[in-house]
Amino acid sequence: MNQITQMETTGQNDLVSYLKDHMTARIVGQERFVDRLLLALFADGHVLLEGAPGLAKTKAVNALASTIDCDARRIQFTPDLLPSDLTGTDIYRPEEGTFAFQRGPLFHNLILADEINRAPAKVQSALLEAMAERQVTVGGTTYQLPDLFMVMATQNPIEQEGTYPLPEAQLDRFLLHVNIDYPSVDAEREILKIVRGEVAGDAPAPARMIATAEILAARKQAMTVYASDALTEYLIQIIQATRHPKVYGEDLAEMIAYGASPRATIALDRCARVHAWMRGAAFATPSDVQAVLHDVLRHRVILSYEAEADGKTPDSFIDALIERVPVA
Structure with a gap:
């Protein structure tokens, strides 16, 4: 029995429960945040995550990527980032006398755009085409991105120095804008126990990796x-x-x-x-x-x-x- 047939046979929520259980075992006190990440995944959209430092934004995204059999890439956005650092560029090969396209990190399936509001306007424009059209254009040639392509961007709401506000056109391309709140008292107490080593903090590895085809099939089902x-x-x-x-x-x-x-x-x-x-x-x-x-x-x-x-x-x-x- 292949993976898609198995998912359809065991019920539509098995996949959701599996991913949610895996992520909540690694992220303490952020159940709603985990739920919204999965909502964006199955709704085939991008998500903007906003919250203060230390709220496990990056860890949650990494936990999701570690469960799906796909390519994931983290990109640290900085003021000196160039559009080609995202899309890739044409590389000249002197031995052949030709140009060859070297693909950038946007050609992965899950993209963690860390501190997205630190990149200048030209970089934002390059990302806008990828998010809106699922393609990038370099040197007059258009390249299609994978069927499973999701941008999970983070930004810090309290630090404004060295940041560039996201344009409204790009904000509109995000399916969700999720505000991440502080954990509850009980969750914070549990975090301290894990850090002190009083309780086990290492969750087991995923029992199986979710195939990309399963995610795409689940989207159609939803x-x-x-x-x-x-x-x-x-x-x-x-x-x-x-x-x-x-x-x-x-x-x-x-x-x-x-x-x-x-x-x-x-x-x-x-x-x-x-x-x-x-x-x-x-x-x-x-x-x-x-x-x-x-x-x-x-x-x-x-x-x-x-x-x-x-x-x-x-x-x-x-x-x-x-x-x-x-x-x-």
Whole structure:
């Protein structure tokens, strides 16, 4: 029995449970973070991870990569990084008198873009094509990226020196923008025990490596989750509310400068259905939409200057949408 047949026979959630158990055994106190990484993986999108240093962002990404039979590469973004450092470049071979393309790290399956906001605009532009079109262009020639291609980018929200804000066009290419919070008291107590050697901290190696074909098959399976007309209308009205917030209150209209693009509608629908699939449901519900709404929208709505000055955040605006947009 091949791996894809095995996955279909044993149930759609076996793969999710296997990956989640493997990652939570290595990452203490970040269950929601792990869940969002898997959501992005099965929804075929890129994820922007934002949190203070020391919250296991890099470790979680490495734990995911260590479970899948694919190529993974970590790229440390720095101000002196060049576009060719990502895409690769044409190398002249004097013995043959020809140029040969030397592929860069973007041709791997899982890309950890560490501190992505430290790279200048030219590098961001090179990454934008890869994220949006799943291809790179070098010397007038376009090269396709692998079918399994996922960028997991990290950025530090508290350090601004030597950073370049990500342009809105690139932010929109991230399926999710996940804020990573500090672990709970109990989780932090467990971390200390592991560091002190009071409890075992080495999780066993994966029982088996997940084949790329399994991930691709799971993505197709997740897209079979049913979304009713009523649910479709509900998520569309939420997106419309980001563009025409005055319908739901003058205070919302004063908070927002620009609403979400149609790409947000597609992302919200996709993530809601994958969220339902991950919990074993055959159809998506409004609770699935609400569960992923903050991560889908927080980087796609732009607050007004007045709202930012008053200390408002995209999350507070999204909270208001959940309260005021009626469920269809």
